[in-house]
Ligand SMILES: Nc1ncnc2c1ncn2[C@@H]1O[C@H](COP(=O)(O)OP(=O)(O)O)[C@@H](O)[C@H]1O
């Protein structure tokens with residue numbers, strides 16, 4: 001019913017091409033997250049699916065129908081925005097009922113749908129209130145309710161949680177996951193927050209400068225990033241990306257250390273990708289690098305250590321919470337190659 005298909009979709013603002021040819025299929029009932037840095041085209045792409053921006057080239061299909069030229073209201077989609085966009089002079093009830101009344105639904109059906117949606121979102125007691133008498137989280141729930149009452153085939157969320165404080169964001173995130181489960185609807189969720197992407201998505205679409213860098217499950221984009229961009233973007237703190245040369249069966253790191261590589265190697269320049277939790281403090285003879293600690297972040301159950309090596313390279317280590325290391329200490333860093341990634345001179349993951 002609610003599958004979304006994009007074929008060769010492109011968009012220009014003036015002479016600037018902001019969406020550079022995107023092919024993507026979102027399956028019926030799937031929750032897909034678009035993630036990428038600010039300005040990469042996430043909102044524009046979502047708005048093209050909604051019908052709020054024209055498609056310059058290519059086609060958008062929803063539920064098997066070409067909607068490229070169709071008005072937003074005819075597409076069977078409902079969009080939730082970051083800034084809620086509620087009618088300030090109307091109660092929550094009227095905000096929810098507005099679109100249904102305009103569509104000419106009988107009063108009893110409007111009331112039934114509003115009550116059902118309010119119960120689902122646990123906002124029944126808010127129905128008489130106007131937006132200004134609600135907290136940010138309550139407003140956002142009403143905004144989501146306004147999408148749900150319309151029973152769309154596809155929900156489109158554009159950074160709906162970005163205006164909420166951290167605790168509320170986590171709570172709303174689990175509520176959206178529950179809604180997706182309960183409604184079994186297709187959802188496309190835009191965020192620049194990769195934790196949000198990892199925790200919500202069936203599949204993640206990593207966007208960069210108007211192009212798709214990778215489409216995959218959260219595990220795939222984390223463990224098998226397609227290229228250096230995805231490797232650096234997904235995961236916090238970010239993956240260590242170390243320039244190296246492959247010679248024989250080993251890598252020579254930029255500062256001269258040699259690391260035996262357990263798999264076949266193409267020869268020449270490569271980049272070794274090591275997640276911060278694969279690095280540890282070791283005796284000097286077992287180290288791949290030594291340097292001075294430039295920053296220690298104590299996060300409770302874990303500590304993030306930044307180690308500056310000679311030159312401009314810096315390593316990030318994720319260690320346990322009880323690290324005694326101090327700023328300025330010289331430390332020796334060892335690595336566990338389990339899950340390590342290797343990227344070729346063109347930036348692509350050599351395991352792909
Ligand atoms: N209405 C517009 N007119 C001109 N340029 C725009 C317009 N909307 C967005 N852009 C540009 O298109 C690019 C993508 O923007 P956007 O889709 O909002 O990115 P994101 O949502 O990923 O932050 C940016 O360079 C932005 O400045």
Ligand SMILES: [Mg+2]
Nearest residue numbers: 042043044159
């Ligand atoms: Mg945006």
